Amino acid sequence: MRAMASRDYGFGDPLALATAETGQNARILLVEDRAITADRLAAALAPYHRVDVEPDPGQALQRAPEENYDVILVSLNLAGFDGLRLCSQLRSLDRTRNAAVLMLAEADDKGRILRGLDIGVHDYLMRPVDRNELVARVRSQVRRKRFADRLRDSVEASMALAITDPLTGLHNRRYLDAHLASLFADAARRARPLSLLVLDLDRFKRINDTYGHDAGDEVLREFATRVRLHTRGIDVVARFGGEELVVVVPDASLDGARAIAERIRERIESQPFAVHSGTRTVPVTVSIGVASLQGADAGPVDLLKRADLALYRAKEEGRNRVVA
Numbered sequence: 463m464r465a466m467a468s469r470d471y472g473f474g475d476p477l478a479l480a481t482a483e484t485g486q487n488a489r490i491l492l493v494e495d496r497a498i499t500a501d502r503l504a505a506a507l508a509p510y511h512r513v514d515v516e517p518d519p520g521q522a523l524q525r526a527p528e529e530n531y532d533v534i535l536v537s538l539n540l541a542g543f544d545g546l547r548l549c550s551q552l553r554s555l556d557r558t559r560n561a562a563v564l565m566l567a568e569a570d571d572k573g574r575i576l577r578g579l580d581i582g583v584h585d586y587l588m589r590p591v592d593r594n595e596l597v598a599r600v601r602s603q604v605r606r607k608r609f610a611d612r613l614r615d616s617v618e619a620s621m622a623l624a625i626t627d628p629l630t631g632l633h634n635r636r637y638l639d640a641h642l643a644s645l646f647a648d649a650a651r652r653a654r655p656l657s658l659l660v661l662d663l664d665r666f667k668r669i670n671d672t673y674g675h676d677a678g679d680e681v682l683r684e685f686a687t688r689v690r691l692h693t694r695g696i697d698v699v700a701r702f703g704g705e706e707l708v709v710v711v712p713d714a715s716l717d718g719a720r721a722i723a724e725r726i727r728e729r730i731e732s733q734p735f736a737v738h739s740g741t742r743t744v745p746v747t748v749s750i751g752v753a754s755l756q757g758a759d760a761g762p763v764d765l766l767k768r769a770d771l772a773l774y775r776a777k778e779e780g781r782n783r784v785v786a
């Protein structure tokens with residue numbers, strides 16, 4: 463049975479926001495195998511929420527991770543099944559652990575109620591369930607859950623910001639520093655090669671001086687796009703400094719990495735970069751230093767140092783080239 467709430471208001475609708483604020487219009491799963499009770503509880507919640515009823519605990523466990531419920535009400539007294547076990551599974555599954563779980567209990571369930579609260583079940587209701595109390599307790603859980611969802615979203619967003627370069631959208635140096643060591647350890651453990659490219663635009667200062675700083679920014683963004691286009695998903699591309707990128711290439715030998723670097727160098731040189739919103743183009747070239755993991759390397763810092771030395775030689779030898 464599915465009882466629909468009043469109206470399905472669109473996102474951004476002030477009325478929808480108002481109902482969200484008051485902890486209403488939530489998605490609720492009621493796991494109850496007594497049909498009369500299930501109907502009565504669903505009817506009490508239906509004016510405010512979207513309610514699904516599921517009498518079978520096995521089905522409930524399959525359904526819950528797919529449907530993203532806000533609140534799951536679980537009867538502790540299902541025929542031949544301990545509802546507490548379902549509560550515990552819902553609390554531990556990745557896809558359901560953010561839902562609020564409430565137990566429907568009877569007077570002699572005191573022990574299981576305490577165990578339930580102990581494993582993180584949010585609240586409980588005693589039978590016979592009072593309609594007003596049901597509505598109030600569900601609303602308070604919806605409010606708490608929405609607050610927790612918002613908090614989690616904003617924490618995730620600021621974590622993403624902390625490791626992203628705002629101009630290019632690439633990973634920043636902080637991310638590279640944090641991940642290079644683990645990529646290094648991973649390669650050593652699997653006895654696989656690991657290579658690193660340091661890319662630095664040639665005479666970039668001149669581009670800034672000639673076309674302006676904004677045009678320089680446009681060139682940097684396009685530089686990042688092209689490098690990403692010519693690397694794989696598992697390669698880590700990071701903005702290391704001003705006009706300097708680092709690419710970490712797992713599983714690539716020195717020869718393989720040199721070939722990747724040469725392809726990137728060629729893709730930068732062959733197609734002039736659009737600046738001033740596409741009204742003119744600028745020729746750009748890049749120099750690239752390449753180094754690969756060697757038994758003698760003490761750590762990622764050595765690898766970076768060798769790639770940087772190779773880059774220095776590429777500049778010395780006339781720029782627009784790859785040195786490995």
Ligand code: GH3
Pocket residue numbers: 629662663664665666667668670674675676677678679682703704705777781
């Ligand atoms: P080389 O071939 O030796 O690398 O010469 P270069 O001019 O590229 O090297 P240099 O390191 O002297 O200049 C790098 C310039 O990059 C200087 C700095 O103003 C510019 N730069 C650094 N970050 C940014 C940025 O975010 N935007 C723009 N537009 N320019 C930047």
Ligand code: MG
Pocket residue numbers: 662
């Ligand atoms: Mg420089």
Ligand code: MG
Pocket residue numbers: 662663664665666667705
């Ligand atoms: Mg440069």
Ligand code: MG
Pocket residue numbers: 662663703704705706
């Ligand atoms: Mg530089």
